[in-house]
Amino acid sequence: MKYLGYLLLLCLLPIQVLAGEGRANLFIYHRFNEPRYASTNIDLETFREHLEVLKKKGARVVRLGEVVHRLLQGGLGNETFVSLTVDDGFRSFLRAFELLRQYGYPVTLFVNTDAVGGASYLSWEELATLHGQGVEIGGHTASHPHMVNRRDGETREAWLERLKTDLRRSREAFRQHLGFVPDLFAYPYGEYDFDVQSLVRQFGFRAAVAQQSGVVHDASDLFALPRFPMGGPYASVASFREKLAMRPLKVLSARPASPVLSGENPPVLELVVDAGNLIAEQLTCYVSGQGRGVVEWLDRAEGRLRITAREPLRGRRGKYTLTAPGRAGGWHWYSHLWIRPEIDESGY
Template sequence: MSRLYILFFLLSVFSCTGKSASVEDSAILTQGDKEVVCFIYHRFGDSRYPTTNTPVKDFEAHLAYLADNNFQILTFSEAIDYLQSDKPARKTAVITIDDAYKTFYDRGLPLLKRYSMPATLFINTKTVGGGDYMSWAQLQEALKNKVEIGNHTHSHDFFLNEAAATRYKTFKDEIELSQSIIEEKLGSKPIIFSYPYGEFDGKMKAIVKESGFKAAAAQNSGVMYAGMDLFQCPRFPMSEAYSEKSKFVEKAKMKALHVVSSKPDNFILPADNPPVLTLTFDGTDLRIDQLQCFVQGGECSLKTIDKQKVTVTLQATKRIGKKRRTLYTITVPDKQGIWHWYSHVWINTAVE
């Protein structure tokens, strides 16, 4: 797939989502519509690292949009409680920041304070106080300003690169170590978790559950919704390539695609490359004839099983894996013209 085609695809998706604003804004939300759009940030105003940086002016534009459009802003753990509660559905957003770089303290936190908005900061304890990272004193101050602290392991390592024989013990030990350090330094243990690089397998997810966390954040894009697996919550990245206000608004208006089955149900790039992904989802009220797919150089085929359930098979037209992480994404509008999004990440452990 050429770069021109990819650009055309993205523009077509975003232009369609833009049309749905008046419909969405006027719609009456019901309990079944309970969803949360979650955003992930890393650095602020640090152009040395464009893939993890958000320009400060863009971040302020994001907060202003959320404030002007009456979004309910929650921490990550509050959002989990909201999704599981019988509270009425509202437009809801969560701001998460991974790694606790100093630029968050210097440039991101002051804007959150100005808009009186909460956020969730996931920290890897090994780096606290070193190099470009926040100190424990700065984290203490963030806690006093509506910032929730989450666990991001101790080393923030590529755990999937470790042999299975030792991977899970290492992963569990790191979680326990970082929990104890955070409790010692900040006074309490985190109740939410974020996978380093958004990478995990089924057993790692089980370890997070068994460790007593309420939920866990991944890094594939999408929208959280009531009834989903709360230990692989999607988040939209807001790095320089995606942080322009118009792109942020399009994501803020996005709805979830309620996938009921994903095969395979893991994220490791298989030897049979390009991989095939088969998704089954509820097609009620969706315009299946307008479904679009994007696999960073691929195509999708569509098969309708019955009137309510739809199965979509996606496969890239050529081998993937030059990058460590590659997304397969599908979007589809509903009959009100609002777009729904789902993505699946493939991880090539041979690339770092």
Template sequence: MSGQSIASSRWFAKKAARMVFGGGGSVAGRVFRSSEPQIRVLTYHRFGEGVHAPFTISAHQFEQEMAYLAKSGRAVSLAEVEAFAAGNAELKCGSVLVTFDDGDPTVRTIAMPILQRYGIPSVVYALSGQPKGFDLMSFSELREIQTGGITIGSHSISHRSFGQLSRDEALQELVESKSVLENELGVAINSFAYPFGTKKDITPQVVACVREAGYTTAFSSLHGPIVSGSASQDLLNLPRVKVESGDPAWLFPALCDGAMDGWRIVDTSLAGLQKPAEEHREAAAA
């Protein structure tokens, strides 16, 4: 979907809230850091020079962030994260996986050269249909970025909230999206990212459908860390951390260390204040 701006008042309120959470989280993380290794999965969407568009990141910002990950040795692959989450592998605490939702063409034209320059593994969770309002890579372009080192996962066909679909509709989307991508790309597609990914988009019925469709990992938009082999951790409802434009430079290293984990309070406690999922696009709460 093309990057959309949000109202100035909402923009500045959101930036202030992220800085408060980020600053407080940085201090709390140093004092109360878990004794168990934790890693995080970062979410990006598209790239460009958006004005008050939280999910449109400039090439300059993205390059700074990838340079930091390369220098700090934090970047890991989806396969490494999956093994870690299942308790089958060790990763350095603070490791980070880079992911992109939707499949915007700017991932190929702007992000991929930067990823290649710094040797950063990543995943594109691609929409396999053509939902209204989205500008998406073609299948040939998806094959190009796959050849360029980017792993592909599924993000559904229509980008509807699965929480609002019937069981049959949800299962059909999950199975068909997986099948289309596998046929076009020639690889198994076993990882999924929920459209919107809020608490109300991921019901127990939806998770059961994801499992039945054959996915082995799935990611939400709920903030937080992944802990190795945690009994309370559902591999089909793993958390991620959003990266936004307009954040101060210090916030990115901090969120890699868990500074934005506390935003999950907004994700969960204030879920009822979020806009309906079908209106939840760029201007979504959280």
């Protein structure tokens, strides 16, 4: 009877608990102690404090590749992971790497190969040494383009062929200089659409990370994994602690699914969320540069809602960020990226 009672209890548990409530909080950095580049920089002392927070909390810090491996092999279970990633391969990474070695934490470095050896970039020799010391290296294209943008008069076929040429050049550079081809990818500027995702899959990458904030869970899109940016005003220790504690706000479907804004502005986003573990009436949307957006529940029992900004989005990239407290405590987070390719943006 005791055994039958145990089986009955299992059957009554919520499905999401049986499926596992594991998560991975990914963080993205770019430059270290380079205050000229305020929006993507973090000073070394603040970065050291980030690592100290991880140490004091006993966080399980793993390479991004391990998170991806677990997702591909069935999920994260009920465990919580943290992955630290760095984009672009600037030489200032060497300053951060010394701290990472002191704390014994792994890191994943995404490299755009055309820049290697440039004035402010790591050389191939330095990258080879770092890889030998355990740094996981991922692809970041060759030329760091805005991958969703077509040139004037460029057909879809010509655009995709240009991207393929860029990815081939990157792949061959890694093979020639490091002796291997990375299987993890980071979209330059965090920008992607369905065609870009498909192309990255075709080139044999296991997963790709973007730059919209959020928490990875078992049902996350492997080719649009979210990361919390840690640069400029978002790099404070308080912000890091807050993002480290976040749990996933699980989105079951989104319409439109593509982040490229091609219709009305402000865009209307319709979501179906797993609201069972949320205090749904306290769900809030924040719009980049505007404050709170408008949240309309279409069917709270089914988790269906409609979200829009109060004003048109003005920048090249914007986000609708949803947060809600959980019934078991803590906060849940999801961010939907919007891209306006017609807005020019030069440099990085």
